[in-house]
Structures are given as structure tokens and as C-alpha cells.
Amino acid sequence: ARALGLGRNTVNLAYEGLAQLGWVTAHVGQGTFVSRPTPGSAPSDSEPTLPRGFVWESLFSNRGHLGLVPRIPTPDRGEVRVDLRAGRVDGGALPADVLRRAAGRALRELPAVANRLEPGGSRALRVEIARSLLARGIACDAEDVLVVHGAQQALDLVARTLIDPGDAVVVEQPGYFGASLAFAASQASLVGVGVDASGMRTDELRRILRARRVKLVYTTPAVQCPTGVALCEPRRRELLELADTYQVPILEDDYDCQLRLGTQAAPALKTWDDAGQVVYVGTFSKALFPGLRLGYVVAAPALRRQLRLARLVADFGCSALDEALLVDLLRSGALERHVRRMRKLYAERLEALASALEAGLPEGSRVSRPAGGTALWLTLPAQVDAATFHRLAREAGFAYTRGEEFFVGPGGERHLYLSFACHPPAELAAAGDELARLVVRAARRRPAPLQVS
């Protein structure tokens, strides 16, 4: 700004523009650098890059360093005709009567719980969560559970507790945006490790752990976010062995565990955690609904104590009414019944969307059917210009979650994260069909700058 006699904001805007175009990359605590021409998908051990696609901005500007967070993605403007954005459940399929009766009971308890401020969550809820975790193969007590405002708070508390500025944190690539956000805000250096059809590439992880000190490994083994892949058993064993060998904690985010869509789900990593290195995070945002801000962490006693103190700093606890409501649904079995119903419903919806896409997509496209959850991962074929496709889809009234959200570094623009949660099968089949045709159309066109008239 000084060199050119411009305002700081103008220069910042220019940097943002360059970053959006992929020409420059920001590094935590170091500054902004010209991007290397072909970063590829190999993990960059020495120079971790930050998520692109989002415009990263300085959050803690007064700290003299860059604690970076992405701009909140804005929904597409204009009329949205088909909304396939991820992170949602079918609100209309919630058991309204069950919820109303449970809320009534929760309110009758209000005089007794109105003053409840339990930074770890009510004992009743912790008991029920511990009991429900048996189904995931996790044996723990109410004392082991810390109730928080959804998985995001769990990730943030772990980051605040464990991460020093500059510490390396391994994240899946592609991986969950909210986790990278929490780690970046604690000034971690993000190191991406690749994902293939068997989940996180533990061979890459081994190379990283050999080469440098890593403070934390973040993973979504049950339903890899966003690809939907389940981590295969040999890699599960290898991951736990690596955690033990290198004494590095694993943060297992089991966010979609209740909504598995196959018949059999692998037990949680935490089940085999003899070394006590796994910090387990769960949430009720998917089994019930995101507006219910209730999740939890299960960790070894020493870390748990620190997390509880960090929670006391952050806020004094969760909504007493929501906690009482959830206890009721867990105790009565209503939640389990609802989840069973939703699994069937979502499996049918996934089938409708995935089949339509597979039938219509040109060669080189890839539809990854998830092991669970509410969204599938679509990869555009190499011959399609991604920008052209996204423009066509937007013009046709489609809204969806773009792949850039899940990438540390470039490569995200070729992917779509499509929710199948909120539409009946017939609508999803029509949407899949239409999207596939748009991909075919985009494949016929050349990228805009090369187009003739």
C-alpha cells in the first residue's frame, strides 16, 4: 500500500481477488505468496496451504498475525429452483407429535432446570449419550462425556486446548471446512493428506509423521466428509498404530454416524483406542436437526478436564430446554426410531439422485455414493470446464455446495457436494437427470476465454 500510494483496503481487495483466482496463496503467520504452478494432490509437508475457494480473511487483525477464516459462503443469488445445498435434514419428516409431547414434558421440568448451568451438560443427558455410544462400540461413562453446542464447538475447544500457533494439524484433503476453520483460528499450519476410495491415505500420513512433528490428526472415518467414503479396516488399524507410535492424538469426527446408509457400519476408531489417543466427537444435528445445537466430545481424562475448563471460558453450557428435550427422545427410544426411519428415507433418496446422475453423466464423471449422511460427492470429468458448468447450473436455478469448501489448496472446483435430504425421490431423479445434461452441455463448450462469439 505504501509503495503504490494506495489505501490498505484497496490492496487487501486486490490480494483477495488474486487469491480467488488462485494466483496467490496465504500462509498462516508468513504472508501471501505466489502460487506454485501445479500443486497437485500430494501432501505438501513443508508448506501447507490454506483453503482456496473461500476468501480467507484476517480474523484477529489486532494480533499481529493472520488467524485466517473463510468468508461465509453466500447462497447463489437469483431464483433458486432446485436447492441441493448440503448440511440440512428434511424438516418436514421430523416427528412433530413426539417432539411436541417431549417439549411439553421438558417445560414442566422448567422450574427445576431454569437455573441449570452445567458447562459439561446435564448428568441425565451425559448418561443417555454414554448409553447410546455403546451402539458405536464405545464403552464410556457419563463422566467421560462433555456436551457442547454441536460438533463445531467440540472442534474449536479441542483446537483452543491443544494447538499452539504454528503447530501442524493434519486434515483430510478434501475435508470438512469447519474443522479447518477452527484449526486455522488457533493458528495451526494445515497439512492436507489425500483421500481415495478406501478413505484417508495412511501411507501419506505415515510420510508426514516421519518428516515433521504433528500436533493433531483430524479425520472423519465413518463417512469421510465430503467424499462419503468409509475408512477401510486395515487403514483404521494403521491409523491407530501411527497415533500410538508418534504419540499424536486423533480427532475422530463421527458426525454422520447415526445416518449410515449401508447395512453394516464399522465401529468407531475410538472402540479400538487402547492407547487413549482418540478424541471422539459426535452430534445430534444430523439425527435430529441442525438448529438443535447439541453435540459432544469423549476424551481421555486429562484432556477432558482441559476441555471442560475451556468450555467454561467459552460459555456456561447448553440450552436447558433442548437438553431436556433430547434426554426425553433418547430415553423413550423416539430418537432411535426416527433415525431408523430416516435411514430408509435417505437411502431411497440417495438411490434416486445417484442413479439419475450415473445414467446421464458423460464418461469420466464420478458419483461417490456415501456410506451415510445426506449428501453425495460428484466429480466432473476432465473435459468439462468447471466454471462453464457452474454458470450453466446457476442459470438453470440449481443451488448446491461447491467443492472448493473442502479443499486446502486448489482442485475443488471440479466437485459438487449434493444434498439428497430435502426432496422426494421423483424430484431428485429429475434433478439428477437435468444436472447430468448440464454436464454434457458444458463438456461440449470450450472455456469462456477461448470461445468464439
Next chain:
Amino acid sequence: ARALGLGRNTVNLAYEGLAQLGWVTAHVGQGTFVSRPTPGSAPSDSEPTLPRGFVWESLFSNRGHLGLVPRIPTPDRGEVRVDLRAGRVDGGALPADVLRRAAGRALRELPAVANRLEPGGSRALRVEIARSLLARGIACDAEDVLVVHGAQQALDLVARTLIDPGDAVVVEQPGYFGASLAFAASQASLVGVGVDASGMRTDELRRILRARRVKLVYTTPAVQCPTGVALCEPRRRELLELADTYQVPILEDDYDCQLRLGTQAAPALKTWDDAGQVVYVGTFSKALFPGLRLGYVVAAPALRRQLRLARLVADFGCSALDEALLVDLLRSGALERHVRRMRKLYAERLEALASALEAGLPEGSRVSRPAGGTALWLTLPAQVDAATFHRLAREAGFAYTRGEEFFVGPGGERHLYLSFACHPPAELAAAGDELARLVVRAARRRPAPLQVS
């Protein structure tokens, strides 16, 4: 530990014991030092001390520094006969029918709000909060409001956004424990400024601001926590003038604003905030109940944007049901009616407890009737050994919030923070009478070490 051949835990326990006895003091990022003999009440510009009374512990032990937080105060053991602990409302006085109907309406909206994740709070709630703030003299728009999980999250987000390790933050002495907690976790140096019958001593603040760079001034002007004093108008003007002169933001915590007990409340500092230096924090924990985790921040646009990003890192928003419930209560006027009723109720209860104490307490005692809220501040006379009194009171089955919670440094043991929220006037009169007699009894005794037989 190495010098004595002991385990680290043993040495830590010894340090904790010494700190509890007041023999040593921990300093953020520096270590533990032998206490100066008489720290007095003057603000210590160069060497801020940390709250005593709590045992401060290392939260972020892996960070190579001491981010310190107090141990959560445990309730007195044994049978509690009269519970006067602060921070509670009368749960039985909540408008049960009104809440049930509002919750029913909120649940009917659920399909529409189930997927709502608004890190800033729903627009409907922000509109209602902005409207309700007019009564405090604050003119702001829905866009200016950030909804959070109670005042504590507001304080933590402000701390995370503004404070660098080692930054000086001015806090009232005595002052609110949760604020010191949030600032200490962000590794602030806490600087205490005295409080007298007219509120925060702005003359002391002026001296501090002249002597050193201060990052933030935290204050509770409407109902000083814990003394209950309202900041007088000349000091309000001086505070705002100092903020402008020294360009230091004021964090105004208006936690008890709705429960003023006098006829007239001074407008908020924020009302006169021409320089845009006041960050305003409010909560519904007192007007409704603490288990409802809903509060808010109003700040100037630049900071607000940073706070919203920090909120996105911390968690993705508040309970959709609680937000819908609160919108309903604000819109219908039910909250305002409830608050008016509670003001009268609490004023009668305060009168009952305060009168009984004043009638029975020996000379030199001081009962500070608060300008609002649910607790009064009692100071024991100099001739009473505080430890003896606390022992007698505990033996008699009393539980209350002890003064140590509110002090940066020693001096808290002579104070009690007594809630009058949860008992009818007759019970409070009896409790006040009994407590006063215990003070008289304690005054007759010598401190334990000097006692004969």
C-alpha cells in the same frame, strides 16, 4: 520438582496450596511469585495480579505459557439449609402457561427453522432485540446485533477478537469473575480499578490509562457486579471521554439491565457513545432464566464483522427453538410483563433481606442495596475474623457466593454476595436475621490460631 526429586503433580499441588493461602501469586506468562505483603486496593499498574480465592490452573498447558482459569467453585458440602447462592432466578415464578404456548408455536415452525444455522442469530430475534434496546436508550438496527450463548460467550468472543497475549485489560475490583476468566484465557494482563459508592473510580482509570497502553476496559455501569452500585452520571461522561481520548474500547456489560429495582435507570453508556467506542453486551439469563442460553452484543461495524467470524469459528449459532421462543415472548410483550412483575417481587425480597441484615448487623458492617438484579453485597466489619464467620455460617447450613470470586488479588474474604431471588420475604427476613447474629457471634471470637482452649 527436579530439585527436590518430587513428581510434578506434587509440586503443583503445593503451589496450589500456597496460592490458596495467599502466599504466592501467579502471573500470566511469567510464573509464580511470592506475594507482596500488603497489595492494598490501589491498582497495580505494572504487575497485575490474578484472582485469588479460586485456585488458578493451567488451561492451555501445551502452549508453553499459563493461560489461567479458576477452578469451578464447588458448592459447600454437607446439608444446605438456606441457599443464597447468586446467579439464579425464581424458576417457580416463570410464566409457565405463556412459555408452554410460545413453545408450542415455536415447535409448529420447526420444519421451517430446523435447518437454520445463523451464526449471528435469526433476523426475527435481532429485530426484536434492537427494538427492545430502545428502552435502554440505544438506537440500533437488527444488523448491529449479534446473538450469542449468553453474556459469557459475548465476553469470550470479544476477548478472542481484541486481545493479544500480554495486553492490559482493565477490570473492576471487585468485578465479575466470568469476564476475568475470558480475558485471562486470552492471556490478558488484568489491571484492577477500584469501585466506590458511585461506581468505577474513573480517577484511578485515568491514572492507569496515562501510565500504560490498555486494550480494553470492562465495566458493569448499570448494576456494578458484585457491589450493585450504579455508575454516577459525571463518571459516565468521564469514562466515555477517556475512551475517546485514549482510543480504548469500553466493554459495557449490561447483564442486569432489565431487572432494575429503583424507579429510574440511567441510560446505557452505549446511548452516549458518539465515538463508537462502546461494545454493548446484554443477556436474557436474568430476565428469563440462566438455562436459556441467549445473549447479544452490539458493536461498531468493523468489530461486529470480526465478532461474527469469531462466532462462526466457535459454533454455528444458537438453539433454533430457544430463539423462536424468545422472539414470541418479545413480540407478544409477555417478556416485558414478566420482567415488570419480577422487578416488584425482587424489590420486596431485597427489602426483606436487607432490612433484617441492617437491623441485626454489628457496627462496621455494610449492606449495599443493588440498583438492580437478584443479589446484594454484604461487607463484614473489620473486627470479625472472616474465616470464623464463614465456618459458623457453613455449620448453620448457609450457602452463598463468596466475595473471593470477584477479586483480582486478596480482599474478597470479607464479602458475601447474597441472592434474594429464590425465597419469599419471610424466609429472607429470617435468613438475614440469622446471618446477622452469626456475624455478631464471629465478632466475639478471636481468629482460630489465637483462641484459648
